Amino acid sequence: MIKFFRIFVLTLLIISFNHSYAFSNDKKIKIGLLVPLSGDNKNLGQLILKSTRMALKEIGSNNLEIFPKDTASDANKTLRSALELKKLGVKVIIGPIFFNNLIHLKEIEDVVFLSLTNKTLDLPKNIISGGVNSVSQLSAIKKFIEKNEIKKTILLTPDLDYKIEIKNAVKKSKIKIHKHYIYDTEPTKLTKQIENITNYKIRKQNLEDEINRIEKSDLEDKKIRIEKLKKRYTIGNVRFDSVIISDFDESLKSVITSLLYTDVSPKKKYFITLNQWFDKSLLAENTVQPIYFPSINKKNLDDFNNKFAKIYNETPNHLSLLAYDLLGLIYFLSLKTNDLTDINNLFKKKNSFKGKIGIFDIEENKIYHRLNFYKIENNNFKKIF
Numbered sequence: 413m414i415k416f417f418r419i420f421v422l423t424l425l426i427i428s429f430n431h432s433y434a435f436s437n438d439k440k441i442k443i444g445l446l447v448p449l450s451g452d453n454k455n456l457g458q459l460i461l462k463s464t465r466m467a468l469k470e471i472g473s474n475n476l477e478i479f480p481k482d483t484a485s486d487a488n489k490t491l492r493s494a495l496e497l498k499k500l501g502v503k504v505i506i507g508p509i510f511f512n513n514l515i516h517l518k519e520i521e522d523v524v525f526l527s528l529t530n531k532t533l534d535l536p537k538n539i540i541s542g543g544v545n546s547v548s549q550l551s552a553i554k555k556f557i558e559k560n561e562i563k564k565t566i567l568l569t570p571d572l573d574y575k576i577e578i579k580n581a582v583k584k585s586k587i588k589i590h591k592h593y594i595y596d597t598e599p600t601k602l603t604k605q606i607e608n609i610t611n612y613k614i615r616k617q618n619l620e621d622e623i624n625r626i627e628k629s630d631l632e633d634k635k636i637r638i639e640k641l642k643k644r645y646t647i648g649n650v651r652f653d654s655v656i657i658s659d660f661d662e663s664l665k666s667v668i669t670s671l672l673y674t675d676v677s678p679k680k681k682y683f684i685t686l687n688q689w690f691d692k693s694l695l696a697e698n699t700v701q702p703i704y705f706p707s708i709n710k711k712n713l714d715d716f717n718n719k720f721a722k723i724y725n726e727t728p729n730h731l732s733l734l735a736y737d738l739l740g741l742i743y744f745l746s747l748k749t750n751d752l753t754d755i756n757n758l759f760k761k762k763n764s765f766k767g768k769i770g771i772f773d774i775e776e777n778k779i780y781h782r783l784n785f786y787k788i789e790n791n792n793f794k795k796i797f
Contacts, residue, residue, distance in 0.1 A: 440477045446507030449482040460608050462724050467739040471684035474782050483508045491516040498523050506710040506738050509785035514539055526738050533577055542738050544781050546581035549686050552706035552783040554587040564590040566652045570597050570659050578658050606670035615646035623645055654682030668700045689730050695791045702789040707770045709784050716768050737767030
């Protein structure tokens with residue numbers, strides 16, 4: 413029998429926890445924070461530090477204490493800082509941010525790291541990925557595809573290191589993919605690949621052949637027909653109903669541009685991407701709309717951003733919200749045990765937790781997110797579910 417766990421809402425934790433939930437002893441729970449406080453990424457580290465302090469204040473518990481340490485975005489520095497935190501008695505650490513900073517942390521026993529990375533493969537046993545991973549994203553896309561009864565979906569993934577992560581997520585999410593293409597990010601090679609995927613040359617030749625056929629015909633309305641055909645770019649359909657583009661920023665726009673060039677329009681086929689964190693630059697791209705993507709709840713993100721800006725007079729990064737919720741998650745788990753000595757086992761059990769980002773599902777040392785789904789249309793972000 414499947415055991416169901418109650419979902420705790422972070423906002424209710426903050427408002428409703430009272431002395432009846434107090435720990436049986438006065439020992440404080442020490443939480444480490446590994447972020448870049450020096451170097452090129454120090455501004456990002458400061459934003460995350462501020463967000464955890466904001467969460468700590470809102471939780472209002474005297475039993476939590478945060479110990480920030482610098483990673484300098486360097487794996488060796490990360491290891492030294494982590495060892496310092498262990499000496500202080502820290503059992504759970506939020507961070508580090510970057511996957512490359514994780515390589516030495518398997519050497520540290522009896523400490524659990526809640527990294528902000530969204531990568532899930534090849535992680536040491538003591539590291540839990542807290543980012544919005546590709547399994548969570550493809551699971552939301554799968555739900556959208558099933559709701560809209562989309563029959564044939566192709567997946568386009570750049571030939572970059574995370575292509576293995578995407579392949580694993582396809583398997584884990586059980587999403588039905590008609591064909592998975594790995595493409596070259598070099599623009600000329602990309603365009604040629606998209607031409608092959610969409611049968612562009614054949615469809616273009618079909619158009620030329622049809623124009624020639626009508627020109628040679630005795631049809632009374634052939635002038636009108638030819639004029640209409642000359643306004644088109646191709647004739648014939650492509651062998652898919654939707655396309656998932658697992659890319660971001662300008663590279664994503666390059667793929668979409670190549671699709672448009674080959675006469676594949678988002679007005680006729682579903683264009684779906686991964687989580688774009690509500691990239692406002694996509695709002696200005698009228699030709700790519702509508703475009704669909706999974707993401708965290710936009711209203712919650714906006715509320716968090718506004719609250720953060722009011723307190724610190726700064727705009728937070730989306731990783732700030734992740735760190736904010738992870739602190740709430742640690743507090744939630746600590747209430748189940750009165751301490752964090754057994755936190756590793758808590759992450760192996762099936763739990764659910766609702767924070768600002770949405771619902772976390774925790775199982776077998778993995779964190780998954782139940783994401784919402786949005787589309788960009790008429791220069792607006794619109795929630796679908």
